[in-house]
Amino acid sequence: MKSVVFRELPVHDANWSITTGRDGNIYVGVCGELTGGLSVFIVRYNPVNEKTEYLLEVSPALNEPPDNGRAPLSKIHYGMVPGSDGKLYCATHFSGPPLGDAIWRPWHTWDDHEKMASGFHIFSFDPVTEQVEDFGVMSRNEGSRAMALAEKKRLIYGVTWPRDHFYIFDLKNHKYRDLGRIGNVNPQSVWIDNEENGYTVDDLGFIVKYDVMSDRLIHLDVRVPKDPMFPSEERCVYDTVPSPDGKSIYGVVWNLEWAQFASRLFRYDFKDNKVYDLGPGYGKDPCDHIGGLIFGEDGYLYYAASRKDSNRRIPYRMYLFRMNVHTLEKEEIAPFDDGEYHAEYIAKATIDFAGNLYFADTNNRPTRIYIYTPEGASGKFIPRWPLVRSWG
């Protein structure tokens, strides 16, 4: 499989955010969470001329030097979303340690004015004019794990870390609202429907909906599935992607980094308010990870699933699968192996105008994105919008 390696950032270690801009270029948030004092970078890959450009070092652009001794703005997690105006709307995140420290966690430095995180920023970045509009710090000490853009309503929905609060940011009036705690462990995906209601999942697997008409958070009586072998009732969501007809989302359950037999594919239908269990993504190992959900132009749902390899730091090797969403038949396509490294952990995915699929690799140095061209891809860079989901 082909890859694009971000060698000019030799110490950064994870591409948590990836999306396609209005211009058809691939944008990646190259994060540094395992080495102290690193800022996230926004990197652009042009699939037409295959050029990589390092556009923005985020932390100094938001007036927070990454080497100031505090937890730096080291990540844009699942919080980079393209707007129809050509801008990228981003929410920063934390977990990278301050310069000189081995590790950092927000619980340990909540009231430590020297080490604490300032709080996540929401900002927009225009890749053409290179203008950054910083909307400010939203929630003191917290990062934003996942985020969605309700573009017609000019709202951003997201969840904070570590306290797992659902928030709304009004882009028109520049107002931030904290709607309160929804669970204990962050969901890794916030999505929207056609009416721009916001959705996510709590850590008991129940879907939580922000109803924009009533302005209320509602805990629906609908739950993402779990593997029958999974003893606990705890589960959450890792990745979601809109169905081609926009009437539902396809998603994958998250193993919360500790839960075995957790990963499971599902479809949630907005109108019926029902969850359909689509079975395990791969299902042979207890510690499956599934990520990188993306629909190809051929109508297949592509995703990355793990196989166990205990000799690695993250005990996985990732493989590309695809599922026929009508028959639910799943087949393995290829390993995420570019000849230099077989990926340990794929986060999320995106697509370009020609139907090539891009998968964001994490937990490796230097970081990279893997590129796969499905057989049914058009191969023609024909601009069209919207192309990708409006969430991270």
Add this chain to the structure above:
Amino acid sequence: MPIPLNVLREKKWPVPCHPIGREVIGKRNLSEFTSLSHFTPDMEFIARKGYQYGHYPMPFDYLESHIVREGTLKILPLPIPPEECGITSLVVDKTGRVFGSTAGRRCHLFLWDPKEKKHIVKIGTIDTACTKSSLAIVSDGSILLGIKPTSGESPLYRYVPGYSSNHLEKLAVPVRGEGIAVLAADSDASCVYGLSSITGTFFYFDNKTNYVKVFEPLDEHNLFSEVLVVTPDGDVYGGCRWTEIFRYDHINEQIQRTIIVAPSLAGRKMYNRISMLIFNQKDGYIYGGTSSDGLLFRFSPNLKEVISLGKPLAVPSIRCCVVTPNGDLYGIGGKEMCHLFRYLPDKCDMRDMGILSVASPRHWDGYEFDAAVTGLEGEIYFGENDRISHLFIYYPA
């Protein structure tokens, strides 16, 4: 224009701590434990040749060092929807049953019976949005409940266990136009004392006669602390302006403003209120905490002196506290990220014990608390006050 490549190539990057990804050619478990977690301090990664790493020592237990690791903790979910389940008051009756009240879109009264150990039962609802609710228990076991509504006035309510069939009886509105900020009672008496929610007007309610006596506001500028404590001699103590302590002489039915002031950090008296008061049967002191500074203090009603014990936590705000049968204090302080602290008066030992965190029946970290009470077996109940809340039960080591 994109960042020039030579700028990135000439940048002095920080040195990584340990190998990851393709830098790892193997690993050694330093313990029997294996984990899915990305970070395993008991694992040593064997690096490929040619890579350099910095040495950044860290405590081996860093990842769990922020949570309470002494004693046993469990949580009980409340059968109350989000946004109306924040617990703001807890009381224990003579049989050990725990009653709690919530605040939010509505106020609920609930019961947990530790002998039956089934689940929490909701026993009454007040269909009024409120920011706080307060409970007191009197000699015949009746529960008195008051709420601080978001607008308008609110009466006192009474629940009589065993007789009312989940009925909350509406009583008088102690102070017209206001709700109730706090209630306190001597559980061997029939009187409940309270403060109104806006003007801080002191009142008492006699549960035998349903008589309400209303006194004057504690302060002409309506500055008061929403706390009261009843001492064994029947007197009542609370806070009036900022951190001044007042005494209610129950025999003469008089409010006496004292010149005793709870401590504040220098220059900060104006920003503080007394946020917690509790009587310690063992040493006869009233212990208290302050809001903005989070100081713990001890007040002697006999000697009329206050001793500042210091700050148990790095955070502001002492939220709630209990005294155990052996006279030790366990309390909670902080905002948005509460910590449990312990003070042992015999040893003058004060420590931050960490965040209350459980892994069963679900993983849950408690970040906001506003109520605490000790059970008959020495167990401590903490009432979580968050959008989704639980009753925490802590058994000290």
